Amino acid sequence: MxxxxxxxxxxxxxxxxxxxxxxxxxxxxxxxxxxxxxxxxxGCMHPLPAHRPIELTFTNLTVTLDDKRQVLRNISGVVKPGQVLAVMGPSGCGKTTLLNCLSGRTKLDSGCIHLNRERLNKRCKRRICYVLQQDVFFPDLTLRQTLEYAALLRLPDSLSRSQKMQYVDHIIDVLDLNNCQDTIIGDYMKRGLSGGEKKRANIACELLTNPALMLLDEPTTGLDSHSAYKLMMSLKKYAEKEGKTIVVTVHQPSSQIFHMFDKLLLICNGQTAYFGDINKVVNFFSGIGMTIAPHYNPADFILEQVKGTEEMKQKIIAAAKRAQDDYYHQELLNLNCTCDKYLNNYRHNHNNSNDNYNCQSWPINAANGHICTAFSDSSTDSNEKCYTAITVNEDEVRTLWLDSQSHSSTSTSDEDFTWQWPTSFWTQFKVLSQRNFQEARPQMLSTLNWVQTIALGLLAGLLWFQLPRTEQSLHNIQGWMFFSTTYWMLFAHFGTLSSFPPEREVINKERQSGAYRLSAYYLAKMVGELPLTITLPAVYHLISYPMLGMHSFSTFFTLLLFLLLNTIVAQSVGFFVGAFCMDMQVSITISALYTLATQLFGGYLATNIPSWLQWMQYLSMVHYAYQNMQIVEFSDGELIKCDPVKSRYTVCDNSTSGVIPASDIVNAQGASFPLWLNTVILFGFLIVFRLLGYLVLRFIRKPK
Known part of the structure; x- marks a missing residue:
């Protein structure tokens, strides 16, 4: 506008x-x-300014899938503010595909979608909320926490925290969620919200942004009749009170729910079987010889008809096309934005054989003052730009025609607009860090993990208890180091691998809604989960290393730093593999191969590596962490004493000191680098895999 x-x-x-x-x-x-x-x-109850009401118009939508199957063909309709449009049809008829088109998530073969007089573009999508059929949440957060984080992320920074929380209270009250706001979302393993409560929670998250257009995919699926009725009644009241435009796909609603809708779009074989007022659908079917029995649910009746024989389906579709043309003539809405068809209809209706029409000589209804502002692009005859009908006076035709041309150049190009995120990068980073920490804590620091860590630390300490600093005990000391690095590598890697796929669904949903930047989420995930990632390895080290024989605090803390660095690097690799592989089985297989190869070439299990395989050592993260731990441990404190009988180190034969330098111990296990270079390489692993994970999410696994 x-x-x-x-x-x-x-x-x-x-x-x-x-x-x-x-x-x-x-x-x-x-x-x-x-x-x-x-x-x-x-003190306003609604801290967000009210959106302009939206009239949704979609015209001749046609969609073909990758397998060349045409899912939608010439689907048209219009929904006005305050109205609820029900999209019905048999399973697989294209209901969800239609919603994907209206939200801008599916590419159209042909057709056009308008919000008011503005063609659907990137800016318009920000005013649409799309409630998916699946209820995708973080299961360990409560309902209120979920809504609070959504409000902090999606409501503008111009609002204070108290105003945002006030709006959360309002949404909870509108959708009658007061009694369950402190209940966790839950999943198949943890009991939480009921099905109806999850549906309303899903809608509540989208209502926070005060959208002008709401698209809901099967919101009543899986609900009992009372929960479904209660949900639809809330939506109906919300549409009427707030002036929202709502499109809902439903499969087979009850008669009570059916009569709540204002308009119905019935789809059969990807085509329109009926579009119009909900209270006229029975008369429509009666007019083509399909009479409904008394006291019969109209929704059940019409679905039975469109599931009938192919002949019956074609009869309904043909009748719907005739009724649709009559409906558009009566309402004076042009839903077929092609210049040729409009001019041909005008010639036919007025018995005018004059061929000197052009796209700027528009048919005007003087009584109602409607004009179609469709026009052909003067620069390219094959391209057409579509606009819905607008109400004007006859004297205003030329003025509005020029305004439409000006508006088209504005609405169809995003180059002049810079999208302003609802919140700043710092706000997104801060809120997402808090949420990541709170969401991951129950899983990463679960009671089971605490018991496992403490028990393993005690077991390792007892197994390698107070080892003497001799060559005979050298292999055992190295065994503790290698076990510690490999165990926490596997723990962090596979922990991230198993936790990321469910989280990816939530992130994709939030990214599609424009809640935050991917960079803010990615940085917040690294920072927010860092305290949780290092807690258990630190506790293990605190228990087991003193039992091994700690000889200085500096060595204790240095070994701990390298153990934690190796753990964080392993987590980075797991995050990259989990983001890249959509199939969990494939990601587990790839991770198993990589981690096993890392252990084999780490320098402890195999020392006589063939020359043609020695390059594999440089790809092993354990190799560098294990080397650094040996350098630190054997360079400080009491040195390792040579075996007086038969030593494996040549330095013992020529040395009078009878001790083995740390460099000889490290060199005996293959290629070695100095401490600083091993540390740089570990940080290189960390940066490279973190960056690869971001690039995968940014360009390969971006939500469609």
């Missing part, structure tokens, strides 16, 4: 148009009547 050449509406705020190199938004807060107001009334 263009107010002036320097002002355009963006989402829930108004911004002045800026030069491309000027990133500063100049915000003007507005009242509901559209008048600029420099101050918002304090």
């Amino acid at each position: 263009i107010i002036s050449k320097d002002l355009f509406l963006l989402g829930d705020q108004d911004y002045l148009r800026l030069p491309k190199d000027d990133k500063r938004p100049r915000k003007i807060e507005r009242l509901d009547n559209g008048v600029a107001n420099p101050q918002e009334p304090p």
Whole structure:
């Protein structure tokens, strides 16, 4: 909506148009009547400004999948603010595909989608909320925590924390979630919210941004009749009270729910079987000889008809096409935005054989004052730009035609607009770090993991208890080092591997809704989970190393740092593999091969490595951590004494001191580097795999 050449509406705020190199938004807060107001009334129940109501129009949508199967063919419809459109049809008819199209997630073969008079573009998508059929949440967070984090991320920084929490309270009250707000979400292993409560929680997360258009995919699936009715009643009241536009796909609703809807779009074989008012669908089927029995659910009846024989389906589709044309003529809405068809219809209706029509001679209904603003691109005859009908006076035709041309250049190009995230990078990073920490803590620091860590630390300490610093005990000391590095490598790697796939679904959903930057999430995940990642290895080291025979605090802390560094590197590798491999079995297989190879070439299990395989040592993260632990342990304190009978080290034969230098011990196990270089290589592993994980999420596994 263009107010002036320097002002355009963006989402829930108004911004002045800026030069491309000027990133500063100049915000003007507005009242509901559209008048600029420099101050918002304090204590408002709805801290977000009201969106402009949206009229959704979709025209001749056609979609073909990769297997060349046409899922949708020439689907059209219109939904006005305050109305609820039900999309019904048999399983596999294309209901979810239609919602994906309306949300901009599926590419169209042909057709156009408009919100008011603006063609669907990147900016428009920010005003749409899409509630998926699957309820995707972090299971260990409570309902209130989930909504609070969503509010902190998706509501603008101009609102204080108390205002955001006030809005959370309002949404909880609207959707009647007060009694379960402190219950965890839960999953198949942990009992939490019921099915109906999860559905309402899913909707609540999307309502936080005060969207103008809501798309809901099968919100009543899996609910009992009472829960489904209660949910749909909440949505109906919300649409009427707030002036929202709602599109819902339903499979087979009860009669009570069916009569709540304002409009119905019935799909059969990917085509329109009926579109119109919900209270006229029975008359439509009666008009083609399909009469409903008394006291019969209309939803059940119409689904039975569209599941009938192929002849019956074609009869319904043909009747729907005739009724659809009549409906559009009566409502004076052009849902087929092609110049040729409009002109041909106009010629036919007025018995005019004049061929000198052009796309700027539009048919005008003087009584109702409607005009179709479809036009052909003068530069490319094959390209068409589509706009829905608008109501004008006859004297205003030329003015609005020029305005439509100006508006088309604005709405179809995103180059002039810089999307402003709802919150700053720092806010996103801070909130996501807190959420990652709170969500991962129950799993990473579970009671089972604590028991396992303490028991393993005691067992390792008892097994290698107070080993003497002699050559005979050298292999046992090295055994403790190698065991510690490999165990915590596997623990961190496979722990990340198993926890990331469920989290990926939540992240994809939030990224699709534009909640935060991927870079903010990625950095917050590394920082937020870092304390949890290092806690258990530190406790293990604190228990086992003193029992081994600690001789200095500096050695204790240095060994701990290298153990933790190796653990964090292993976590990075697990995150990369988990992000890259969609199949869990494939990721486990790849991880098993890599971690086993890392152990084999670590320098402890095999020392006589063939020359043609020695390069594999340089790819083993354990190799560098294990080397550093040996250098630190054997260079400080009491040195290792040579075997007086038969030593494996030549230095013992020529030395009078009778001790083995740390360099000889390390060199005996293959290629070795100095301490600083091993540390640099470990940090290189860390940076490379973290960066690869980000690139995979950014370019390969981005949500569609």
